[in-house]
Amino acid sequence: MAAYQLVVNGVARTVEAQPDTPLLWILRDTLNLPGTKYGCGRGLCGSCTIHFNGAPLRSCMLPVAAAEGAAITTIEGLSPGGLNPLQEAWCEHDVPQCGYCQAGQIMTAAALLRDRPDPTDAEIDEALAGNLCRCGTHVRIRAAVKAAALRLQQEASA
Amino acid sequence: MNPASTPLTRRDFIRVGSLAGGGFVLSLALPGALGQPAGALDDTARIFTPSPFIKITPEGIITILAKNPETGQGVKTSLPMIVAEELDADFSTIVIEQAGLRDDVGAQFAGGSRSTPDNYLLLRRAGATARAMLIAAAAQTWNVRTGELTTENGRVIHTASGRSLSYGELATTAATLPIPDERNVRLKDESEFRVLGSRVGGVDNPAIVTGAALFGIDQRLPGMVYAAYEKCPVFGGRVIRANLEEIKALPGVLDAFIIEGTTDITGLLPGVAIVADSTWSAFSAKAKLRVEWDERAAAGHSSAAYAAQAADLARGRGAQLRHDGDVDAAFASAAKTVEADYFYPFLNHATLEPQGCTAWAKDGGIEFWTTSQTPGPGRDLVANTFNLPKEKLKLNLVRAGGGFGRRLRNDYMVEVAAIALRVNAPVKLTWTREDDMRHCFFRPAGFHHLRGAVDASGRLSAWHNHFVTFGYHSTQSPAPSAGMSPDELPARFIPNYRLEQSLISTIVPTGPLRAPGSNGLAFVMQGFIDELAHAAGRDPVEFRLELLGEDRLVPPTGGRGVPYDTGRMKGVIRLAAEKSGWGQPLPKGEGRGVAFHFSHQGYVAMVARVAVSPAGVLQVKHVTVATDVGPIINLSGAENQIQGSVIDGLSMAWFQEITYERGRTVQSNFHDYPLLRLGDAPEIGVHFLQSDNPPTGLGEPGYPVVPPAICNAIFAACGKRIRSLPITKNDLRWS
Numbered sequence A: 001m002a003a004y005q006l007v008v009n010g011v012a013r014t015v016e017a018q019p020d021t022p023l024l025w026i027l028r029d030t031l032n033l034p035g036t037k038y039g040c041g042r043g044l045c046g047s048c049t050i051h052f053n054g055a056p057l058r059s060c061m062l063p064v065a066a067a068e069g070a071a072i073t074t075i076e077g078l079s080p081g082g083l084n085p086l087q088e089a090w091c092e093h094d095v096p097q098c099g100y101c102q103a104g105q106i107m108t109a110a111a112l113l114r115d116r117p118d119p120t121d122a123e124i125d126e127a128l129a130g131n132l133c134r135c136g137t138h139v140r141i142r143a144a145v146k147a148a149a150l151r152l153q154q155e156a157s158a
Numbered sequence B: 001m002n003p004a005s006t007p008l009t010r011r012d013f014i015r016v017g018s019l020a021g022g023g024f025v026l027s028l029a030l031p032g033a034l035g036q037p038a039g040a041l042d043d044t045a046r047i048f049t050p051s052p053f054i055k056i057t058p059e060g061i062i063t064i065l066a067k068n069p070e071t072g073q074g075v076k077t078s079l080p081m082i083v084a085e086e087l088d089a090d091f092s093t094i095v096i097e098q099a100g101l102r103d104d105v106g107a108q109f110a111g112g113s114r115s116t117p118d119n120y121l122l123l124r125r126a127g128a129t130a131r132a133m134l135i136a137a138a139a140q141t142w143n144v145r146t147g148e149l150t151t152e153n154g155r156v157i158h159t160a161s162g163r164s165l166s167y168g169e170l171a172t173t174a175a176t177l178p179i180p181d182e183r184n185v186r187l188k189d190e191s192e193f194r195v196l197g198s199r200v201g202g203v204d205n206p207a208i209v210t211g212a213a214l215f216g217i218d219q220r221l222p223g224m225v226y227a228a229y230e231k232c233p234v235f236g237g238r239v240i241r242a243n244l245e246e247i248k249a250l251p252g253v254l255d256a257f258i259i260e261g262t263t264d265i266t267g268l269l270p271g272v273a274i275v276a277d278s279t280w281s282a283f284s285a286k287a288k289l290r291v292e293w294d295e296r297a298a299a300g301h302s303s304a305a306y307a308a309q310a311a312d313l314a315r316g317r318g319a320q321l322r323h324d325g326d327v328d329a330a331f332a333s334a335a336k337t338v339e340a341d342y343f344y345p346f347l348n349h350a351t352l353e354p355q356g357c358t359a360w361a362k363d364g365g366i367e368f369w370t371t372s373q374t375p376g377p378g379r380d381l382v383a384n385t386f387n388l389p390k391e392k393l394k395l396n397l398v399r400a401g402g403g404f405g406r407r408l409r410n411d412y413m414v415e416v417a418a419i420a421l422r423v424n425a426p427v428k429l430t431w432t433r434e435d436d437m438r439h440c441f442f443r444p445a446g447f448h449h450l451r452g453a454v455d456a457s458g459r460l461s462a463w464h465n466h467f468v469t470f471g472y473h474s475t476q477s478p479a480p481s482a483g484m485s486p487d488e489l490p491a492r493f494i495p496n497y498r499l500e501q502s503l504i505s506t507i508v509p510t511g512p513l514r515a516p517g518s519n520g521l522a523f524v525m526q527g528f529i530d531e532l533a534h535a536a537g538r539d540p541v542e543f544r545l546e547l548l549g550e551d552r553l554v555p556p557t558g559g560r561g562v563p564y565d566t567g568r569m570k571g572v573i574r575l576a577a578e579k580s581g582w583g584q585p586l587p588k589g590e591g592r593g594v595a596f597h598f599s600h601q602g603y604v605a606m607v608a609r610v611a612v613s614p615a616g617v618l619q620v621k622h623v624t625v626a627t628d629v630g631p632i633i634n635l636s637g638a639e640n641q642i643q644g645s646v647i648d649g650l651s652m653a654w655f656q657e658i659t660y661e662r663g664r665t666v667q668s669n670f671h672d673y674p675l676l677r678l679g680d681a682p683e684i685g686v687h688f689l690q691s692d693n694p695p696t697g698l699g700e701p702g703y704p705v706v707p708p709a710i711c712n713a714i715f716a717a718c719g720k721r722i723r724s725l726p727i728t729k730n731d732l733r734w735s
């Protein structure tokens, strides 16, 4: 066991853990942030996507020891002031079925829109290729990302 | 979850707003987590509760109970919509409360696409009864006749005097009135519907998109410990010994022990339990487990051995399940005949949330937080396995990260119960993805040796199928979900039909997966019908319409089951053909394929348009689905189910296969059991033919048509006939 200093959703946290513990389980079990999901534990499904210094990352593949000092954002901290345009679009398009993959989808999409405010279909497909949805909400995910991008552009130009 | 980091939504606002007025809504927001029954703090005399489904407080908070388990099929939204419709309340202001397992709301399960048909009238009557009582309360208050009163959006209105009262204002009076016989309560005419048929977003969406603790795996209790459970990789194998002392010494591990289990393959299987201070401690200790298993059951059980047995069996005669007309004579006089072997593989449900359960054994009983699709049978299984009285078992139903039939079985419930009974604390059991991939009630594979004939007029005249399937430790009766109805198409629709069946004995546990039976059979039937249409030189749509014949109800053989309404089926075939541009020219290398199937009382037809490059790369461009399940409850949810069925069917047809070697599952995670990626998803056109038949469910019937429509389109595109799934095993190159 060792102590690690993390910055999660803007808050400094100290956690005791084995160094190889994936950040995913620190978030879920230690910090009580269960929005980040376990789907495969092997970097294959994207359910556990968080932002690591702003970039999307599979938290199941990141040992806690490697997370020290980074700015970590989880779905719970994505938009603390209210729903952001992606989350709103997700509700308006009624994207979820079971909903289990959706936090990971939104985290990946949020990182995409930060880099590419006006993504092409191919860029959306590419960015989200590693986020699996077992229920098959694919066409709604695409539509919601596009709607959110449009809203962000309108806000930017307004 | 840190409440401060969670944005408030309108629905949350209602919860929080009412929190200030009384405690009961707190227990709604955290169902069962405080161990506090929802009604404990209610001032029952003031609150109008005409049935378990509806609760209206004087403050105007309307709560509707969502009775069935929510696995992503949308019933937590759609069933309360039915109540709200007849209640005549604004759905967006209603608080939805997820029911636990209880005894006063009818059967609570998520399976067979039964939630809608089983509950439609029950829930309409519940809503209408409450509305009638609120009207009676207003009539009493104003001293007017009930006939002068109407309702709208949660208010009773007396148009003549311009007065109105909200349901909340009427709640306390309504609570004093006798509950009328619900059979005498008038139901709305469908033309009056405001809620049903509209688009309503899932009631949990705001919580889902903000990462709230909703799912089975998110449950958390004070002092909770975490468990993992290792079972024998060979189905039915037992534990001989394990390095328990070494495991117990690992960091974070609190306990490790062998569970003997039972011989019930759907119950508590033998294994090694590890209890730890976190999920990761349990998982990493599990990776270091060394177990000596009794693997004697494994011998001879592999996919290769099954395929060889199937080929042998298909050459002989099977048990005859049906013989109509004279098949041999029809073949002798046929203009064209086709012979083919079809195969579909074993499948895993692969719910994105792996199996698991949370339980707390205390006071001689156990409380569960379960994602079961069949909580009643889950409770029975626990009661029988541990000899506990049912009354001592409390089940909270928690949102599941996917079901697809996997959670119709309750193995994870008895596993967590066995651990909870030993551990003096609440315990959460989580399966690893690898556990979930290897231990399943798999969709059984099937082999079909087919012969078909068309006569001189180009009509389908004879069909002979030797179906080789599986029996669980048996060559006498099919394993769960491995059987085939002798009514399966084209039986009953052609004069000469023979079905034979042979069984391979397997140790693989099988069970229902979304549209069980149909999900494999439709591929075979609709694929082979397509082959025969082409052999006859006929248009595949026309050939199918002709097969169905005149509009009529075709009764099930022997009177068991539901009749087949050919008019409804032809209606959706024509609609899918029309919407897809059937018959219009396509570039070289592209093609359309059609398929139809009736299951779970739903009539579904699909046309797929695909492109296959000369190098053999498949692209699914567009899918058109036409469905008749009667009136639609929630248009958004219904479309989502069909879109999801298409994607699911594509994953299945294109990539998925479970295989076995030495009595164990080969695949372990999503790298060797893929799901369709976003970029491979086609555009999907969803069309509902809203006939005035009673509404039926949509979770399943959209799934079986997908593989045959795709494979028939591949044939149209490049001339390659897919007779064996998944598609990736086939060479699609052409020139």
Ligand code: FES
Binding pocket: A037, A038, A039, A040, A041, A042, A043, A044, A045, A046, A047, A048, A049, A058, A059, A060, A061
């Ligand atoms: S759980 Fe991390 S990618 Fe699947």
Ligand code: FES
Binding pocket: A096, A097, A098, A099, A100, A101, A102, A132, A133, A134, A135, A136, A137, B072, B352, B401, B402
């Ligand atoms: S909504 Fe269920 S996995 Fe995506």
